[in-house]
Amino acid sequence: MLTIPINQPMQRSRGDAWVSLAHGAAGLRLTGLRQQGSAKCILPHGAVGRQGPPEVVFLNTSGGLTGGDVLSYAVTLGPRARAVATTQTAERAYRSSGGPAQVRVTMSIDAQGWLDWLPQETILFDGSHLDRRTTLDLGPGAGCLLLECVVLGRAAMGETVARVGLSDWREIRQSGRPVMVEPLALTDRALQTGAAGLGGARAFASVAMIGQGVADLLNPVRAVLDEPGVTAAASAPESRLMLRMMAGDGWPLRRQIARCLAVLRRGQPLPRVWQM
Amino acid sequence: MSHDLLTLVQWLSPAFPTGGFAYSHGLESAISAGQVTDAAALRQWLTEVLHFGAGRQDAILLVQALGPEADHSALDDLARALQPSSERLSETLEQGTAFARTVAALTGRALPARCLPVAVGEAATPLSLPPAQVAALYLHAFASNLTSVAMRFMPLGQEAGQGVLAALHPVIDALATEATRLTLDDLGSSALGADLSALAHETLDVRIFRT
Numbered sequence: 001m002l003t004i005p006i007n008q009p010m011q012r013s014r015g016d017a018w019v020s021l022a023h024g025a026a027g028l029r030l031t032g033l034r035q036q037g038s039a040k041c042i043l044p045h046g047a048v049g050r051q052g053p054p055e056v057v058f059l060n061t062s063g064g065l066t067g068g069d070v071l072s073y074a075v076t077l078g079p080r081a082r083a084v085a086t087t088q089t090a091e092r093a094y095r096s097s098g099g100p101a102q103v104r105v106t107m108s109i110d111a112q113g114w115l116d117w118l119p120q121e122t123i124l125f126d127g128s129h130l131d132r133r134t135t136l137d138l139g140p141g142a143g144c145l146l147l148e149c150v151v152l153g154r155a156a157m158g159e160t161v162a163r164v165g166l167s168d169w170r171e172i173r174q175s176g177r178p179v180m181v182e183p184l185a186l187t188d189r190a191l192q193t194g195a196a197g198l199g200g201a202r203a204f205a206s207v208a209m210i211g212q213g214v215a216d217l218l219n220p221v222r223a224v225l226d227e228p229g230v231t232a233a234a235s236a237p238e239s240r241l242m243l244r245m246m247a248g249d250g251w252p253l254r255r256q257i258a259r260c261l262a263v264l265r266r267g268q269p270l271p272r273v274w275q276m
Numbered sequence: 277m278s279h280d281l282l283t284l285v286q287w288l289s290p291a292f293p294t295g296g297f298a299y300s301h302g303l304e305s306a307i308s309a310g311q312v313t314d315a316a317a318l319r320q321w322l323t324e325v326l327h328f329g330a331g332r333q334d335a336i337l338l339v340q341a342l343g344p345e346a347d348h349s350a351l352d353d354l355a356r357a358l359q360p361s362s363e364r365l366s367e368t369l370e371q372g373t374a375f376a377r378t379v380a381a382l383t384g385r386a387l388p389a390r391c392l393p394v395a396v397g398e399a400a401t402p403l404s405l406p407p408a409q410v411a412a413l414y415l416h417a418f419a420s421n422l423t424s425v426a427m428r429f430m431p432l433g434q435e436a437g438q439g440v441l442a443a444l445h446p447v448i449d450a451l452a453t454e455a456t457r458l459t460l461d462d463l464g465s466s467a468l469g470a471d472l473s474a475l476a477h478e479t480l481d482v483r484i485f486r487t
Contacts, residue, residue: 167464169464171357172357177353178353178354178357179357180357181354181357181358181463182358182360182465183358183463183464183465184464184465184466185464185465185466186466187466190328190466193324193328193466193467193469194317194320194321194324194469195306195311195312195317195320195321195324195469195473196306196320196321196322196324196325196328196329196467196469196470196473197324197328197329197466197467197468197469197470198466198468198469199311199468199469201468201469204468222479231472232472233361233472233475233476233478233479234475235360235361235362235363235475235478236362237359237360237361237362237364237365238356238362238365242360242361242475244360244468244471244472244475246468246469246472
């Protein structure tokens with residue numbers, strides 16, 4: 001007899017991708033790779049061992065996130081290993097009918113290593129519900145550059161977002177102690193806030209950089225914070241560099257981010273998947 | 277009235293030497309930028325900072341610091357890591373340091389330098405007061421200080437300023453009660469404008485306040 005389950009949550013996508021890089025006798029090499037479900041991880045051919053840090057590109061083949069989805073990206077870097085990680089496209093969080101989509105980004109950077117985690121923007125559609133936790137664990141002397149960019153709908157397509165649930169916890173720890181924690185949370189009420197809250201902005205970005213000498217970049221990066229349509233400012237509390245940006249739309253923000261990254265990454269080009 | 281309540285009121289009063297009057301939490305740059313121009317705008321700004329920003333965040337940290345099992349050193353690490361700018365870090369750390377030093381001198385207890393909500397929570401642990409009451413008085417002191425900043429820096433009379441503060445009482449009361457039911461996992465902010473304003477304060481040409 002065929003039984004049709006009722007009140008059972010719709011089968012949602014699962015994805016888990018992890019890559020591990022470490023120095024061996026012949027330079028940096030791939031030491032671990034796991035790809036399951038909708039999560040893929042692309043290492044451009046010949047990237048490892050070539051000049052410059054390799055670019056790891058994560059991809060969610062399900063085409064977007066909705067309630068009940070579980071997605072996990074992870075990078076492990078061995079001592080002195082340097083890499084850049086990004087995402088193939090913007091991540092889209094669609095209307096959720098039941099519970100949040102869960103995303104876990106877990107980066108582990110061993111002593112003296114460095115990771116640029118530069119995901120493309122996250123677009124939140126009306127009624128979306130996303131619970132994301134990004135954790136970067138730094139060993140002694142390790143550093144990182146972390147970017148997060150969130151856009152509410154696509155203004156150019158006339159989309160407005162009135163209902164949203166976002167819990168987006170970003171945390172950087174050094175030798176186990178938190179050095180940067182930014183728990184961005186958006187609710188329906190938060191979307192209506194004035195000048196101290198969102199103030200009508202529909203695109204926001206944060207950059208955090210931890211490492212030796214990052215405070216020296218404060219004045220150079222301040223000098224490029226003048227993109228029309230973007231309000232941005234920088235600060236360097238203790239051993240970190242922090243940037244905040246807000247805009248009415250994603251495009252000017254993307255241009256501002258690109259200009260900031262050019263300064264912070266000392267002219268190193270943006271990841272190839274970033275189409276500017 | 278209980279002795280413990282009077283003790284807390286003293287600790288959180290403007291006369292207590294934490295130097296709170298020098299910190300505007302980004303309000304000075306918001307006023308300079310024309311984002312806060314009258315009593316209504318001030319009320320909205322403060323409501324949002326309380327509900328979506330440092331108010332709620334500090335209330336959660338404070339309530340956790342009051343707990344019998346609290347790891348104050350770990351809470352202080354978290355409180356520092358949560359600050360988005362060097363001035364905001366100074367604001368909470370310098371006030372917390374002065375607060376802890378003064379309470380230590382009054383009570384003979386060893387109270388190390390901590391961010392303000394953790395310092396207040398740690399100091400208030402022996403007081404027999406409900407956590408919601410401690411949180412409410414803390415938030416009231418925070419809102420009262422920012423109201424005073426506004427009255428000194430923008431055209432806003434004493435009565436209008438006190439009216440704004442009085443209108444914040446329901447927000448403060450609700451937040452303090454809510455904070456007693458929350459954990460560190462419930463930390464979350466969307467006061468992006470207030471944060472940006474705090475960062476922008478560092479490059480203001482003319483500054484009266486330290487943040």
